[in-house]
Amino acid sequence: MxxxxxxxxxxxxxxxxxxxxxxxxxxxxxxxxxxxxxxxxxxxxxxxxxxxxxxxxxxxxxxxxxxxxxxxxxxxxxxxxxxxxxxxxxxxxxxxxxxxxxxxQMNSVLRVNPEDLDCTVEPGVTRKQLNEHLRDTGLFFPIDPGADASLGGMAATRASGTNAVRYGTMRDNVIALEAVMPNARRIRTGKRARKSSAGYDLTRLMIGSEGTLGIITALTLKLQGIPQAISSGVCPFPTVDAACQAVIMTVQMGLPVARIELVNALQMQAMINYSKLELPVSPCLFVEFHGTDAGVKEQAETFGEIAAELGGGEFIWSVREEERAKLWQARHDAYWAVLGLRPGAKALATDVCVPISKLAQCIAETEADIEESGLIAPIVGHAGDGNFHVSPLVNVDDPDEIAVLERFVERLNLRALSMDGTCTGEHGIGQGKMRFLELELGGAVDVMRAVKRAIDPDNIMNPGKVFIL
The missing domain is CATH 3.30.43.10 (Uridine Diphospho-n-acetylenolpyruvylglucosamine Reductase, domain 2)
Incomplete structure (x- = not known):
């Protein structure tokens, strides 16, 4: 855009x-x-x-x-x-x-039903607040986009994150919701039952609508049991392609990985500098397994064998909470780490998602494009989903740099679409990707417009987002 x-x-x-x-x-x-x-x-x-x-x-x-x-x-x-x-x-x-x-300020946890593994919250509750509230129940909410976002906003943007490869996205974890529609009428899209074939799936219609159809005022969410054991680790690879092949092999073998995050060498350098990590400057996979003590040990060892087969270095993993926390904090601080690569510049975080078999090719072509464009643009990705983020650093006051950036972002999105991917895996369309939505879905966007006009005929709900009426 x-x-x-x-x-x-x-x-x-x-x-x-x-x-x-x-x-x-x-x-x-x-x-x-x-x-x-x-x-x-x-x-x-x-x-x-x-x-x-x-x-x-x-x-x-x-x-x-x-x-x-x-x-x-x-x-x-x-x-x-x-x-x-x-x-x-x-x-x-x-x-x-x-x-x-x-x-x-609508930040109350309204009800927790441990026996049913669900809860109902107001939209202003953040994911960290919810998990703190759930700490003594043995349950947790798994969707983790990195930022401590509000759950209402996470639903509205169909948020995802590092745990999506095992637990899915917000689409998969919202059972029902309440919303105020453009005519000020309040509706509830479902009950607490885990499945229903009653009418249109209005819950999924609202999830990802980015506030263009109504304001979410309550959500009923699926919860998960806190695993008995968690193992996390990081493994370096000689190339991004080797790391991507390890991801594909891990997923295809059915190894129940909870998180598998890819960072390229430049992103790794930024994270080493910012988070004081003692790791090599090379493409790396950050991996986590959930399960029993014996299970996570076996899974970590199996992943280590996969990595070794593809030329990966030693897979250093741990079940100790403080070591795991440091590792994932470094991953979540990736955005702030990037800023240190060019002080004074602003990072544009943009994302695409492709079928996992196309991930290595898409990243390789994107890295070549970055080098040819003269950009500083690290890459980090939710590799198990085929989703990756690029964070070009630019001087937003320089029109020439903005022009280079826009051409790069256009090529990135067209590249993903050419591989049967999407222009956004989790950031949403907003104002920035409306043109690419049209290229991705064509006539389906007209169906979206028809839904929008029917629900919001005066176009008052977050107008100018997702598409132009």
Missing amino acids: ALSDISAMARNETGIALALDILKQRFGERFATGDALRQQHAHTMTYIPAQLPDGVVFAQSADEVQAAVEVCAEHKVPIVPFGTGTSLEGGVNAPGGGISVDVS
Whole structure:
């Protein structure tokens, strides 16, 4: 998506002015129009310029979300749902102004059902908060996108992360949800039963809709038992291709890997510098197994044999919690580590996903493209899913660098699509990848538009995202 494609929408000045007055009276100090808070609620993790809302509602209940939406619906004012603001494709921008509805204060765990391995939470609960709450139950929620994102936002963007190869994505772990629709009506998409054939699957429709169909106000989630034992380790490889072949062999052998993360040599250098790791500067796989004491030992040893067969170095693994925590903290700090490769530059985190058999080829061609473009752009990936991220470092004030970046991102997305992949494995479309969605799905996007028009005829729910009506 080129900057020229990201434009402001027409503003409903009269409606916005009326809504601001009503919401100020309704929410008092929990309605803000100051520049700093408005800027915070439009920040982007990309070079896409921030487009500020006109006001921010800090909702504390589903009733208050409903009240805010009712006002905006009456006056045809845009609404931008906001959780923790960790989306990566301009998803919280307000191209037509309007109201940001911040649900971060809706952060209660409403119910835990240990015997059914599920829980119900408000949308502002973050994944770390939920797992802290669950600590004494012997259960945990496995979806881990790295950032401590809100669960409502994770559902809205169909988030994934390091555990997806074993536990799936948010699509697989949300049983049901509640939402306030554009007409201010509240709906519940299902019950707690683990399966149902009752009508359309509205839960999956809302998951990944990026706030364009409604605001999620509660979620019922699947939980998992905390494994008896966990083993984690890291293994260096001579090439990215060798590492990818190890991933393919691991998956095809049915080895029950919980996490298998790929970092290329440049990303490894950044992580060594930032996290003080004592590891070689080479492509590496970060791997984790969940199970019994005997099981994780056997699995780690089997993976070590696979790695050795493909020229990998020693697979150093541990079951000690502090050693595992250090390893995965380094992986989660990869974004911050990247910034050290070019101080003062901004990292654009972008992702694609391809069939696992195409992963090595796609990464190899991408690395060659990076070198030819003169970019500094480390690669890290959820290799077990065929999903990888590239983080080019650019001076966002230099139009020439932005032009080089945009051409590279275009080639990256077209490369993934040519391999029967997708333009985004987990970041979402937002503003940044709308053109690639059209190239990926063609006429199916018109079906999405028809759904959007039917549910949100006035186009007030996060307009200007995913596609243009």
